[in-house]
Amino acid sequence: MSNRVVQEPTLLLLTALADAPRHGYAIMQEVQMISQGRVKMRTGTLYGALDRLLGQGLIEVHEEAVVDGRARRTYALTKGGRAVLAEEAERLAATAREAVRRLNLGGVTA
Amino acid sequence: MTTPVMRLYPAEYRARYGHEIAEVYRQAVDGAGRLARSREAADLAAHALRMRLHVSSDRRAGRLFAAAAPFVVAVLAAHAGLELFNLAAFLLDTRGDGPYLGAADWVFAGVWTAVLAAAVAALAGRWPAGRWCLAVVLVVCALLAATIGRGGVLGAPGALVVLSVLSAAILVGCPPDMAPDWRVRRIAFGAAIAIWAPLSALCVMWRTLFADYVGIELALLAESNMWPCLILAISACAVARGGGSARLALAAMVTAALPVVAYDAAITGYHPGQAVVPALSFLLTAAVLFARRSVPNRTSPQRG
Numbered sequence: 001m002s003n004r005v006v007q008e009p010t011l012l013l014l015t016a017l018a019d020a021p022r023h024g025y026a027i028m029q030e031v032q033m034i035s036q037g038r039v040k041m042r043t044g045t046l047y048g049a050l051d052r053l054l055g056q057g058l059i060e061v062h063e064e065a066v067v068d069g070r071a072r073r074t075y076a077l078t079k080g081g082r083a084v085l086a087e088e089a090e091r092l093a094a095t096a097r098e099a100v101r102r103l104n105l106g107g108v109t110a
Numbered sequence: 111m112t113t114p115v116m117r118l119y120p121a122e123y124r125a126r127y128g129h130e131i132a133e134v135y136r137q138a139v140d141g142a143g144r145l146a147r148s149r150e151a152a153d154l155a156a157h158a159l160r161m162r163l164h165v166s167s168d169r170r171a172g173r174l175f176a177a178a179a180p181f182v183v184a185v186l187a188a189h190a191g192l193e194l195f196n197l198a199a200f201l202l203d204t205r206g207d208g209p210y211l212g213a214a215d216w217v218f219a220g221v222w223t224a225v226l227a228a229a230v231a232a233l234a235g236r237w238p239a240g241r242w243c244l245a246v247v248l249v250v251c252a253l254l255a256a257t258i259g260r261g262g263v264l265g266a267p268g269a270l271v272v273l274s275v276l277s278a279a280i281l282v283g284c285p286p287d288m289a290p291d292w293r294v295r296r297i298a299f300g301a302a303i304a305i306w307a308p309l310s311a312l313c314v315m316w317r318t319l320f321a322d323y324v325g326i327e328l329a330l331l332a333e334s335n336m337w338p339c340l341i342l343a344i345s346a347c348a349v350a351r352g353g354g355s356a357r358l359a360l361a362a363m364v365t366a367a368l369p370v371v372a373y374d375a376a377i378t379g380y381h382p383g384q385a386v387v388p389a390l391s392f393l394l395t396a397a398v399l400f401a402r403r404s405v406p407n408r409t410s411p412q413r414g
Contacts, residue, residue: 025133028134042149042153043157044155049167054168056168071133072133
């Protein structure tokens with residue numbers, strides 16, 4: 001519903017693709033690692049999200065290859081996806097900076 | 111294991127992504143236990159069915175269900191709270207011959223407790239677990255209403271079946287990758303409490319002052335769709351005010367109203383006056399939302 005912030009599963013998925021193109025299973029592993037095991041994206045959920053992000057132009061199919069006789073696509077961020085992720089990362093970082101600043105202020109006065 | 115599940119996908123999608131999805135599934139369940147395999151397969155089946163029904167998150171219908179789901183949960187939480195409140199009032203009432211709750215009432219007390227617990231878990235805690243628990247409880251509730259022939263405080267089983275099935279459909283239709291964020295859930299939860307608390311206090315006051323068994327609480331519970339519409343209107347306005355899409359908030363509100371309007375119509379039988387409260391709520395909310403849009407445009411492109 002909210003357009004203002006990127007929802008967490010989307011944020012994790014975009015983050016998983018920020019440094020390199022990845023295939024489906026690698027994305028699942030990255031999401032789990034980035035979230036420190038808190039979020040486990042299942043196969044159906046992952047492909048639902050990939051379809052949506054492809055439709056929104058935030059990611060693209062980077063490569064379609066056949067590995068060991070099996071089809072494998074790798075996905076990558078588009079320019080738009082990179083911009084959205086950068087904006088969201090900056091927003092989160094600004095909030096974190098402010099939280100740390102206020103905590104320090106609280107520590108001084110306490 | 112995947113073959114029967116993969117057959118659930120539309121043929122065109124399966125031809126394009128089937129091998130890739132099957133491979134990712136195989137890697138995901140490699141070395142996993144039976145429970146983990148079952149969960150993975152269930153998630154895959156749910157995605158396949160969403161693709162077939164055109165309610166995946168890349169479709170407008172999927173996004174609409176995702177937006178409406180927290181509102182539906184909020185209305186159900188308030189409804190369950192009122193049902194439990196009413197059952198407790200009957201139980202604790204010492205006037206006359208004392209409490210006269212039957213076995214079916216106790217069964218439904220359990221059902222409404224489960225609905226309330228699952229709804230609170232979904233809104234205030236873990237959305238995925240709460241949503242699925244609530245959907246399952248609603249299906250059980252519909253089955254019980256149909257078999258026992260009771261439907262909550264007014265004893266209208268058909269109406270309860272309609273409410274439960276439509277609400278469960280919206281919850282199940284919500285794509286898992288578009289779980290409502292914490293802010294939206296908090297707004298919906300707050301709206302439910304804001305309506306439930308004064309309504310319950312009003313019922314207590316009515317009982318205390320007028321000593322009436324079938325007083326205003328029953329009228330408020332079933333004869334009026336005013337309070338669910340108020341929850342929906344407050345939620346939609348608050349979500350849009352916080353930067354959400356006004357159009358999506360309004361559409362979510364109308365979608366979330368369908369189960370309660372159908373419930374109300376099933377209880378009282380349709381009459382034209384029945385549509386007045388929802389229609390006025392929708393128009394008022396639309397006016398507020400679009401007035402907000404016409405002054406400062408704070409919306410940004412859809413992201414999800």
